[in-house]
Amino acid sequence: MKPNDTKAPTLLAIAWPIFIEQALRILIGVVDTLMVSHVSDGAVAALGVANQFVVLALICFNFIGIGASVVITHHVGGGDPRGAEKIVTTAIAVNTWIGLVVSLVAFTCATPLLRLMQLPEELMLHARPFLTLMGGTLFMEAMNTALGASLRAHGHTRDAMVVTAGQNIVNVAVSCVLLFGLFGAPKMGVTGVALASVFSRVLASIALWALLDRRLKLMLRARDFVDVRLDRVRRILHIGLPAAGEHMSYWVSLMVITSFVAHLGADSLAALTYTRQVTLLVILFTVALGLGTEIYIGRMIGAGDFESAYREVLRSVKLGFAIAGGLSVLVAVFAAQLLDLFSHKPEIIAAGALLLRMAVVYEPGRVLNIVVINALRATGDARFPVTIAAFSQWLVSVPLCWLVGVKLGWGLTGIWTVMLLEEWARGLIVYVRWKRRSWLPHAQRSRDAVAEGRAVPLAPEV
Numbered sequence: 271m272k273p274n275d276t277k278a279p280t281l282l283a284i285a286w287p288i289f290i291e292q293a294l295r296i297l298i299g300v301v302d303t304l305m306v307s308h309v310s311d312g313a314v315a316a317l318g319v320a321n322q323f324v325v326l327a328l329i330c331f332n333f334i335g336i337g338a339s340v341v342i343t344h345h346v347g348g349g350d351p352r353g354a355e356k357i358v359t360t361a362i363a364v365n366t367w368i369g370l371v372v373s374l375v376a377f378t379c380a381t382p383l384l385r386l387m388q389l390p391e392e393l394m395l396h397a398r399p400f401l402t403l404m405g406g407t408l409f410m411e412a413m414n415t416a417l418g419a420s421l422r423a424h425g426h427t428r429d430a431m432v433v434t435a436g437q438n439i440v441n442v443a444v445s446c447v448l449l450f451g452l453f454g455a456p457k458m459g460v461t462g463v464a465l466a467s468v469f470s471r472v473l474a475s476i477a478l479w480a481l482l483d484r485r486l487k488l489m490l491r492a493r494d495f496v497d498v499r500l501d502r503v504r505r506i507l508h509i510g511l512p513a514a515g516e517h518m519s520y521w522v523s524l525m526v527i528t529s530f531v532a533h534l535g536a537d538s539l540a541a542l543t544y545t546r547q548v549t550l551l552v553i554l555f556t557v558a559l560g561l562g563t564e565i566y567i568g569r570m571i572g573a574g575d576f577e578s579a580y581r582e583v584l585r586s587v588k589l590g591f592a593i594a595g596g597l598s599v600l601v602a603v604f605a606a607q608l609l610d611l612f613s614h615k616p617e618i619i620a621a622g623a624l625l626l627r628m629a630v631v632y633e634p635g636r637v638l639n640i641v642v643i644n645a646l647r648a649t650g651d652a653r654f655p656v657t658i659a660a661f662s663q664w665l666v667s668v669p670l671c672w673l674v675g676v677k678l679g680w681g682l683t684g685i686w687t688v689m690l691l692e693e694w695a696r697g698l699i700v701y702v703r704w705k706r707r708s709w710l711p712h713a714q715r716s717r718d719a720v721a722e723g724r725a726v727p728l729a730p731e732v
Contacts, residue, residue: 279425281586285562287431288422292554294434313460316389316396323383324404327372329517331412334365335419337510340648342423343568348720350572355488358420360502362413363495369412376405396460403464410475417478423565426485433477441470505719512652516643516659523663527671527689531682534675538682541621544612548605548626552597552633559590560640567648571713572720579713583645583704590637598630625686632690638697642704650716651709658699667692 338361448462675685
C-alpha cells in the first residue's frame with residue numbers, strides 16, 4: 271500500500287457519504303418489513319424475531335470495525351501506511367474468524383435459538399429458513415464490516431456508500447422477484463427475502479475486496495488469516511470493546527425503558543415509536559457527524575497535532591448544534607402533519623407532537639454525546655465514555671424513568687423528560703472532559719504506539 275500523497279479530505283467530505291450509507295442501511299430494513307407484510311403479519315413477526323440474532327451478531331462484528339477504524343486513522347495520520355496495512359489485515363482476519371463461528375452457530379442451531387427467543391411453533395416455518403440462510407452467511411457480513419471500516423478510515427467513505435447503495439438496490443429487486451414470484455420465479459416468502467439478502471451480501475463483498483485492492487493496493491493472502499499478531503488485536507480491542515459496551519448499554523437500557531412505556535398502554539407505545547421514526551433523520555445526521563469526526567480526529571492524533579484536534583471537535587459540536595437544532599425546529603413545526611402519516615388517532619398525534627417539540631432541546635444533547643464520545647474514542651480514551659454511560663443509564667435513567675413515568679404517573683412525557691435530562695447530563699460530563707484535555711495522555715500513548723510500530727523493522731515480503 272502506497273502512502274497517500276493527496277490532500278486529506280475535509281470533515282464534510284468524510285461525513286456526508288456516511289450519512290447516506292447509514293440512511294440506506296435503515297431504509298432497507300423498512301422496505302423488507304413492508305414487503306414481508308404482504309405475506310402475513312406472522313411472517314413479519316417471524317422475521318423480526320429471527321433478525322434479533324442477526325442484529326446481535328452485527329454489533330459483535332462492529333466492535334472490531336470501530337476499533338480498527340480508529341487505530342488505522344492513527345497510522346494514516348502518522349504517515350505510516352505499512353502500519354495501517356497491518357491493522358487492516360488483522361481486522362479482516364479476526365472478524366472473518368468471528369463471523370465463521372457465528373455462522374456455524376446460526377446454521378446448525380437455528381431452531382434452538384428461535385425457541386430460546388420464545389417464537390411460537392407455527393411461525394417456525396418462516397423464521398427457520400430465514401435464520402439458517404441469513405445467519406449461515408454472516409461471516410461475509412463480518413468481512414464486509416472490516417473492509418468497509420478500513421476504506422472509511424482511509425477517507426474512502428464514498429466507496430462504502432456506493433457499495434451499500436448497490437447492495438440495497440439488488441436486495442430490493444431480488445426480494446421483489448422471489449417474494450412475489452415475478453418473471454416466473456417461485457414465490458418463496460420470507461425465504462426469498464433471505465436469499466436476496468445473501469445474494470446482495472455476496473456482491474457487496476466482491477465489490478469491497480476489489481476496492482481494497484484498487485484503493486489501498488492490498489490483497490490478503492491465505493496465511494494472513496492465520497498469522498494474526500496479538501499486539502495488534504489488543505490495540506483494536508482497546509478501542510472496540512468499550513465502544514461495543516457503550517452501544518450495548520444504550521440499546522439494552524432503551525429496551526427496558528420501552529417496556530416501561532408499554533405498561534402505559536398501546537397509545538403511549540405507538541406515540542414513542544412514531545416519534546423515534548420521525549426524529550430518525552436528525553439522529554442519522556448526528557451519527558454521521560460523529561463517525562466523520564472520529565476519522566478526522568484520529569488522523570490528527572496519529573500526526574501528533576493535538577491542538578488542532580482539540581479545536582476541530584469544538585467546531586464539530588457547534589456544527590452539530592446548528593444543524594440538529596435547525597432540523598428539530600423544522601420537525602417540531604410540522605409535528606402533527608408528520609405524525610398523521612403514521613396514525614390518525616388524535617391522542618397518539620397529540621402525545622407524539624409534544625415529544626417532537628421537546629426534541630428541540632433533546633437533540634442538541636445527543637449531539638454532545640455522539641460527537642464528543644467519538645472524538646474521545648479517536649484519541650484512545652475509550653473506557654471513560656462506557657463507564658459514564660453505564661452509570662448514567664442504569665443508575666440514573668432507567669430507575670428514574672420507572673419512578674417518574676410509571677410510579678408517580680407522569681406517563682410518557684415524564685419518561686421523555688428523564689431521557690432528555692440524562693442525555694444532557696452525560697453529554698456535559700464528556701464535554702468537560704474534552705475541554706479539560708483529560709484525553710491528552712491517551713492521545714500521546716496512541717501517537718507513541720504509531721511511532722513504535724514504525725521503528726520496528728518489518729519482515730520482508732514473500
